[in-house]
Amino acid sequence: MSVDGEVGKDVHKPDHPNSVGWTRSHKVVLFEDEPFRFEAGGTLGPVEMEYEIYGENRGDNVILICHALTGDAHVAGWDENPEGPMRDYRKTKPGWWDQMVGPGKAIDTDRFMVICANVLGSCYGTSGPSSINPGTGKPWGLAFPVVTMADWAKQQYELLRMLGIKRVRAIVGGSMGGQMALEMGLAYPDLMDDLIIVSAGHRGTSQGMAFSVIGRHSILNDPNFNDGDYYDGPSPLSGLAVARMMAQITYLSEESMGFKFGRKLRGKDSPDFTLTGVDFELESYLNHQAESFVKRYDPNSYLYLTRAMDYYDAAEKWGGGDLAVMAERIKARVMVVSFSSDWLFPPELCRELVSGMCRARRPITYVNVPSRYGHDAFLVETETVKRLIGHYLKNPK
Amino acid sequence: MSVDGEVGKDVHKPDHPNSVGWTRSHKVVLFEDEPFRFEAGGTLGPVEMEYEIYGENRGDNVILICHALTGDAHVAGWDENPEGPMRDYRKTKPGWWDQMVGPGKAIDTDRFMVICANVLGSCYGTSGPSSINPGTGKPWGLAFPVVTMADWAKQQYELLRMLGIKRVRAIVGGSMGGQMALEMGLAYPDLMDDLIIVSAGHRGTSQGMAFSVIGRHSILNDPNFNDGDYYDGPSPLSGLAVARMMAQITYLSEESMGFKFGRKLRGKDSPDFTLTGVDFELESYLNHQAESFVKRYDPNSYLYLTRAMDYYDAAEKWGGGDLAVMAERIKARVMVVSFSSDWLFPPELCRELVSGMCRARRPITYVNVPSRYGHDAFLVETETVKRLIGHYLKNPK
Numbered sequence: 189m190s191v192d193g194e195v196g197k198d199v200h201k202p203d204h205p206n207s208v209g210w211t212r213s214h215k216v217v218l219f220e221d222e223p224f225r226f227e228a229g230g231t232l233g234p235v236e237m238e239y240e241i242y243g244e245n246r247g248d249n250v251i252l253i254c255h256a257l258t259g260d261a262h263v264a265g266w267d268e269n270p271e272g273p274m275r276d277y278r279k280t281k282p283g284w285w286d287q288m289v290g291p292g293k294a295i296d297t298d299r300f301m302v303i304c305a306n307v308l309g310s311c312y313g314t315s316g317p318s319s320i321n322p323g324t325g326k327p328w329g330l331a332f333p334v335v336t337m338a339d340w341a342k343q344q345y346e347l348l349r350m351l352g353i354k355r356v357r358a359i360v361g362g363s364m365g366g367q368m369a370l371e372m373g374l375a376y377p378d379l380m381d382d383l384i385i386v387s388a389g390h391r392g393t394s395q396g397m398a399f400s401v402i403g404r405h406s407i408l409n410d411p412n413f414n415d416g417d418y419y420d421g422p423s424p425l426s427g428l429a430v431a432r433m434m435a436q437i438t439y440l441s442e443e444s445m446g447f448k449f450g451r452k453l454r455g456k457d458s459p460d461f462t463l464t465g466v467d468f469e470l471e472s473y474l475n476h477q478a479e480s481f482v483k484r485y486d487p488n489s490y491l492y493l494t495r496a497m498d499y500y501d502a503a504e505k506w507g508g509g510d511l512a513v514m515a516e517r518i519k520a521r522v523m524v525v526s527f528s529s530d531w532l533f534p535p536e537l538c539r540e541l542v543s544g545m546c547r548a549r550r551p552i553t554y555v556n557v558p559s560r561y562g563h564d565a566f567l568v569e570t571e572t573v574k575r576l577i578g579h580y581l582k583n584p585k
Numbered sequence: 586m587s588v589d590g591e592v593g594k595d596v597h598k599p600d601h602p603n604s605v606g607w608t609r610s611h612k613v614v615l616f617e618d619e620p621f622r623f624e625a626g627g628t629l630g631p632v633e634m635e636y637e638i639y640g641e642n643r644g645d646n647v648i649l650i651c652h653a654l655t656g657d658a659h660v661a662g663w664d665e666n667p668e669g670p671m672r673d674y675r676k677t678k679p680g681w682w683d684q685m686v687g688p689g690k691a692i693d694t695d696r697f698m699v700i701c702a703n704v705l706g707s708c709y710g711t712s713g714p715s716s717i718n719p720g721t722g723k724p725w726g727l728a729f730p731v732v733t734m735a736d737w738a739k740q741q742y743e744l745l746r747m748l749g750i751k752r753v754r755a756i757v758g759g760s761m762g763g764q765m766a767l768e769m770g771l772a773y774p775d776l777m778d779d780l781i782i783v784s785a786g787h788r789g790t791s792q793g794m795a796f797s798v799i800g801r802h803s804i805l806n807d808p809n810f811n812d813g814d815y816y817d818g819p820s821p822l823s824g825l826a827v828a829r830m831m832a833q834i835t836y837l838s839e840e841s842m843g844f845k846f847g848r849k850l851r852g853k854d855s856p857d858f859t860l861t862g863v864d865f866e867l868e869s870y871l872n873h874q875a876e877s878f879v880k881r882y883d884p885n886s887y888l889y890l891t892r893a894m895d896y897y898d899a900a901e902k903w904g905g906g907d908l909a910v911m912a913e914r915i916k917a918r919v920m921v922v923s924f925s926s927d928w929l930f931p932p933e934l935c936r937e938l939v940s941g942m943c944r945a946r947r948p949i950t951y952v953n954v955p956s957r958y959g960h961d962a963f964l965v966e967t968e969t970v971k972r973l974i975g976h977y978l979k980n981p982k
Contacts, residue, residue, distance in 0.1 A: 228858035334858040394842035394867060395834060401868045402830045408861055409823045411808050426806045430827060433799045437792060442928075445791035451898060459896060461625035461731040463888050464805055468895070470791060471798045491860050498865070499856060501848060531839075 199282050201266075206290045207282070208242040208265035208297055213313060218346055224308075230333030237347055238313025239305035242289065243297035250353050251295060251581075252344060252380075253285065253304040254361030254368035257435075257493055258485060260312035263304045264289035264297075273311055273484040285362075287570040294578035300357065305347050307368075309335040309493055311486035314343075317416065318486045330416035335492050337500040341371040345379065358382040358581060359520075362566040363533065364493070367500055370541075374506045377519040381585040384577060386525045387566040389537040390502040390511065390544075396532050399438050400494040403431030407487045416488050428487040429478035436477050441529035441562030449473060503544070511544025518545070523553040523580050525573070527565035553580065596679050597687065598663075605639040605662035605687045605694055608680070610710060615743055621705075625896075627730030634744055635710025636702035639686065640694035647750050648692060648978075649741060649777075650682065650701040651758030651765035654832075654890055655882060657709035660701045661686035661694075670708055670881045682759075684967040691975035697754065702744050704765075706732040706890055708883035711740075714813065715883045727813035732889055734897040738768040742776065755779040755978060756917075759963040760930065761890070764897055767938075771903045774916040778982040781974060783922045784963040786934040787899040787908065787941075793929050796835050797891040800828030804884045813885050825884040826875035828891075833874050838926035838959030846870060900941070908941025915942070920950040920977050922970070924962035950977065 200207040216237050218224070223233025240261045243249075253263050260274060263283040270278035289295045289302055306314040309332065317332040348356065359380045361369035366388025373383045392400075410427030412418055440448075449470040453459060459467040466472050507514030522545055526538035535556045545552035557572050559565040566573060597604040613634050615621070620630025637658045640646075650660050657671060660680040667675035686692045686699055703711040706729065714729040745753065756777045758766035763785025770780045789797075807824030809815055837845075846867040850856060856864040863869050904911030919942055923935035932953045942949035954969050956962040963970060 330860060334860060336858075391848065393839055394846055394848075395839045397848075397865065397867055398830075398834050398842065398871060401865075401871055402827060402834075404860075405830065405871075406803065406827050409826070429806070430799060430803050433795075433802065434831065437795045437799075442790055442792045442931075445795065449791055451788065451791075451794075451901075461733070461896065463727060463731060463801075463892055468794065468798075470794055474795060474798055474802075495860055499858065504848075534839075 199286055200290065202282075206292050207286070208290045210268040211240055211242065211262065211265040211283070212268050213238050213240050213261055215313065216347065216350060218350060224339075224343070226333040227336045227338040228334040232315060232333060235308070235343070236313070236315045236319065237305055237343065239303060239347060240283075241301060241303050243299075243301040245301045245353070248355075248357060249300045250348075250356040251300045251302050252348065252356050252359045252372075253289070253295075253302060254340075254344070254359065254365030254372075255284070255304060255307070256361075256363040256365050257497070258481070259284050259365070260310065261304045261306040263302065272313065273486070277480075277484050284567070288574060288577065294574035295360070295581065296578075300581075303348070303351070305344055307335070307340045307493070308343050309489055309496070311489040316486070317488035317492060318419065327419040329419070329488060332488075332492070334495065336496050337367055337371045338375065340368050340496070341375045344368070344372065345376050348379070356380045357584075358384055360384040360386070360577065361388065362386040363388055363563065364497055366533075367497065367502075370502055371500070373518045373520050373522070374502060374514065377517055380520045382580070383518070383520045383522045384525075384580065385522065385541075386573065387527060387530055387533050387563055389533045390514070390541045391500060391504075391537075392497055393532070393534065393537060396438065397498050399434050400498050403434050404491050404494060406430040406434075407491060410487075413487070416491075418487075424487045425482040428482050428485065428490060431490060432478045432481040432485075433474045436474060438532040439562060439564045441531065441560060443529055443560040444562050444564070445470070447560065507544075511540060512547035515544045515548035515550050518548075518550055521551045521553070521585055523555075523576075525566070525576055526554075526556045527559040527561065527563070527569065528556060529560050530563045530565060532563040596683055603687045603689050604679070604683070607665040608637055608639070608659065608662040609665045610635050610637050610658055612710065613744065613747060615747060621736075621740070623730040624733045624735040625731040629712060629730060632705070632740070633710070633712045633716065634702055634740065636700060636744060638698060638700050640696075640698040642698045642750070645752075645754060646697045647745075647753040648697045648699050649745065649753050649756045649769075650686070650692070650699060651737075651741070651756065651762035651769075652681070652701060652704070653758075653760040653762050654894070655878070656681050656762070657707065658701045658703040660699065669710065670883065674877075674881050681964070685971060685974065691971035692757070692978065693975075697978075700745070700748070702741055704732070704737045704890070705740050706886055706893070708886040713883070714885035714889060715816065724816040726816070726885060729885075729889070732893050734764055734768045734893055735772065737765050737893070738772045741765070741769065742773050745776070753777045754981075755781055757781040757783070757974065758785065759783040760785055760960065761894055763930075764894065764899075767899055768897070770915045770917050770919070771899060771911065774914055777917045779977070780915070780917045780919045781922070781977065782919065782938075783970065784924060784927055784930050784960055786930045787911070787938045788897060788901075788934075789894055790929070790931065790934060793835065794895050796831050797895050800831050801888050801891060803827040803831075804888060807884075810884070813888075815884075821884045822879040825879050825882065825887060828887055829875045829878040829882075830871045833871060835929040836959060836961045838928065838957060840926055840957040841959050841961070842867070844957065904941075908937060909944035912941045912945035912947050915945075915947055918948040918950070918982055920952075920973075922963070922973055923951075923953045924956040924958065924960070924966065925953060926957050927960045927962060929960040
């Protein structure tokens with residue numbers, strides 16, 4: 189998720205009537221008596237979980253939002269007292285989907301209560317590799333259990349239970365969050381009326397996996413990596429920077445990259461013909477994205493979360509490879525939104541999921557939005573996404 | 586160029602009648618009296634140049650082949666006495682376009698004399714950053730002048746002059762070599778009858794440049810890089826490995842990667858759920874590609890050659906941005922071949938060049954070959970490429 193890229197444009201200040209205003213995250217401790225059992229093995233207890241809530245619970249109006257790879261629980265509004273690695277970032281920008289969530293917005297907090305929880309393995313408040321291992325008094329590092337999409341679904345299900353919420357109106361997610369929404373529809377089919385899956389698929393593409401593999405390779409081979417035990421010394425930020433720059437290619441499309449940067453030179457009329465310096469705007473942009481990202485993300489978390497995405501294959505897990513068999517489990521209405529130029533979760537992949545739903549005779553709404561913004565479109569094509577989701581939610585099951 | 590990927594299948598041994606047999610490279614020293622002047626500044630003299638020749642010169646039958654990014658002068662046959670970084674590689678494999686070049690093959694060495702020269706900045710025999718700087722007695726490193734496509738064109742032109750060749754029947758190149766062929770057609774319009782440009786464009790795409798930028802970033806930030814002065818110690822091979830793995834994504838397509846690897850596990854029925862190990866075939870493949878490549882390539886050369894590709898924009902240079910104005914310079918007949926799934930030099934980009942040629946009313950043959958093999962198709966779709974080029978060359982100007 190290219191949070192730096194476009195979000196932040198045209199946003200509402202905290203005192204605007206359409207803003208959820210100043211927000212404060214909640215922290216809850218779960219699995220104190222019985223530890224959390226990870227799908228791939230290992231246990232953890234207690235588990236700290238960070239989440240945010242906007243709007244009031246009226247019993248049938250809860251919407252769970254699932255965040256993307258580098259996102260967090262802070263969906264909308266302005267963090268009253270930003271802490272942790274997002275501290276500086278949050279001082280200048282509202283939540284990552286602020287344009288979508290607020291009073292009178294597409295996900296209208298006057299009507300809905302919105303919840304978003306940070307996922308296990310992340311570095312934004314929920315237990316992860318940078319959390320303290322009570323057994324050693326030091327950060328877990330790679331001793332933290334491997335997390336999967338199923339773990340995230342279970343984690344959020346347990347949070348809802350703890351909050352006394354038995355059923356939600358909708359689960360909404362983009363990218364990795366869309367995969368999480370799908371997994372919740374499969375693992376807890378009675379939990380929701382609607383699933384809204386944006387820019388996501390039942391699995392990743394081979395190219396997507398290749399980008400992840402190389403990003404992790406870059407982190408693992410950074411000399412500061414030290415088997416993940418780097419919290420007392422220099423971090424493998426150089427490896428993380430490369431992983432982020434690579435991911436940035438997958439978030440944009442050739443068209444958006446060409447339109448935004450093309451072959452534009454950076455503040456000069458003719459190139460310097462430099463091997464080590466910057467000549468093109470595109471270089472400067474990629475450098476900037478990396479520099480900004482490494483200040484706010486933990487390299488170990490990047491390993492855990494991308495690996496969970498690589499391992500996810502909903503058709504294999506729930507349907508023995510058959511998408512229709514998988515889809516038969518789903519009881520929710522489903523909306524899938526793809527974007528024409530998204531090549532991380534391309535329309536062809538989304539159509540496979542949609543086709544599985546059709547074959548299983550499950551209610552499905554599918555929209556492929558013409559857009560040049562690639563995967564980032566779900567954060568950039570806000571007018572279209574607002575209309576689609578806003579309209580869909582006005583029509584109760 | 587994914588020389589490891591597919592080349593080597595179905596090849597002719599040196600004693601086969603369609604093989605050019607055992608070959609030996611030639612080395613020539615040029616620019617002894619008057620140094621070579623680089624387009625971006627700097628001079629070099631003398632310049633060592635490595636090239637190979639197959640077939641006999643009958644005056645009107647010379648074909649110049651231009652190699653791709655990680656290629657070399659050894660196009661066909663088996664190296665009699667392999668030396669240098671390609672040593673081990675060449676013991677097991679013939680030249681990089683052996684399927685195309687030889688007696689009775691598409692580029693028929695019974696009819697044509699074929700020349701291929703290694704480019705300036707490379708590490709395969711022609712002067713480059715790993716060559717000895719006579720001023721210091723040590724390798725040049727980053728003190729080697731920045732090279733451009735124009736330098737490569739001039740270098741090859743001078744080689745032909747030295748060999749007494751005033752005009753060639755055709756200049757043929759794939760990928761970076763196709764760009765070089767185009768540049769020769771623009772810089773020396775009277776030198777050739779035909780230009781055959783395969784899987785290449787008058788410039789790179791923005792995505793292509795992004796891959797290059799990040800590959801270089803990875804090399805430059807390898808702690809062993811030492812400002813390019815690493816020849817006495819450990820080399821920045823970790824950075825080069827990441828650059829190569831990334832490039833590998835651009836050589837394949839989603840379809841070929843999915844077909845070849847998909848989500849196949851590596852020698853196991855269920856994943857190990859490992860963060861640091863290998864679970865998928867795709868991971869193993871990318872690791873293998875990188876390991877094999879770093880043994881035979883110089884990281885500095887990777888910086889120089891990819892940068893030259895980034896800077897190349899033929900329309901800007903020769904037509905002030907107008908492809909038709911550029912094309913008016915060309916006197917050769919031109920054939921352009923693209924492949925449907927190539928996204929490093931996509932068909933849309935090739936069509937821009939073709940359209941420029943049409944607008945300038947220059948003779949142009951364009952074929953877009955349906956293929957799932959992505960950019961590598963020019964090395965993999967040998968039957969089709971053989972037919973296209975073989976047939977084209979049978980029809981003299």
